[in-house]
Amino acid sequence: MLQKPRGTRDFLPDEMERRRQVEGQMRDSARKWGYREVSTPEFEELELFTIRSGEGIVQEMYVFEDKGGRKLALRPEITAPVLRMYVNEGRVLPKPLRWFYFADCFRYERPQKGRYRQFWQFGVELIGADTAMAEAETIMLGTDLLDKSGISFSTHVGHLGFMRKMLSGLDPGVQHKIRMHLDKKDFDALEAYLDDLKMPDLTGSLVNLVQCRTLEDAFAITGEMPDKERIIEIFSILDAAGVKYTLNAGIARGLDYYTGMVFECFAQNLGAENQVLGGGAYRLAHLFGGDDIPSSGFAIGFDRVMVALGDLPPQEEMTVRIVNTPQGRNWALETAKYFRESGIRAEMDLSSKSIGAQLSNAGKSADYAVIIGEREAIARVVMLKDLKSGVQQEMSLESAATEVFGSGAC
Ligand code: HAM
16 A cells, blocks of 8 residues: 655545634734735745755755756745745835745654644745834734634744854854754753863853843843844833743744844644744845845744644534435536535535435435435425434425524534
């Protein structure tokens, strides 16, 4: 038996309907904030992703050569594609651009619960606004979307300015390593690394900074720093908007394009893979031949939100099964059409079996049966059977539709 590729999933209808429901809520909320949906190709030139992050990232991607010898990659994320699209087609549009997307990404990772090789992101990019309000808006929107989804989560907000100040003067490679250790909260590895570099004192102040929970404490460690006013303003907007968050000056984020505010959300009931959102302020467009436009955004790991939500009850939708005979066929077709046009889900029995056999099959999955034989066809009526109670009654098509509609969610 052939199996699906490692790290991918199939979704049966119940699950797919639940996913669509949550996705629909996110779309509606994003639209209310003025964001509009965009879509980019599933694959891009490999260079789009290596230009900022270097060749190392190739290990984590699905990379291939097409028949024309082009080096392509399945998108591991959607911020770079959206900014490429902005450079190609969005530069003349009035700023700021508020765009969102819901799409699948591909990463060659070791699969586990909540970590897949194909996964979906609901993301937002706010392009062309460089204010505290813009950076705060992405945090407010991200937390609003997660709140509405119904999961319990916590939000950590940081700013790369803290680390920039603490690590200024160090070689960029060293800075990167230190940030990665801090991001993983691997303080032992950090200490060993800094001991090797003969900078043992730095470990203490970095660990203290990461553990600060107020801006005052953080600035007491960093001293004056260029982004101070901006940081204070972002946090005061968050406070005014009632966003619940924790300051975390150690957030480094795995991707290399962030420049200022960074934030992450963690679901409370997930295991190791509990980060359900990641984002921040960044600059990318200039790398793709555009202007150096300030942007901010985030992406929600949609699959992790679904895992955190657990088993939701499937959406209620009444189903009517049209039980039919050859003599009643044309009237059965008309009946089905009428139901569908009235907003009721109507399925034709396709078996050509006896009415009894069709009814017993209908009992397995439908709520109502509409029985149409020759007599009903001639009289242009239907026999509506409630499959739960077993009660059946002859009536007009209009009355049958009204009865089904009145009985539950259609
Ligand atoms: P990211 O943190 O790499 O950021 O991914 C965003 C979210 O996608 C993560 O927080 C996680 O929930 C989910 N995710 C990542 N990898 C996997 C995986 N293998 N399986 C399941 N879920 C996963 C970005 O991608 C940035 N583009 C976000 C952004 C947008 N920054 C600015 N704008």
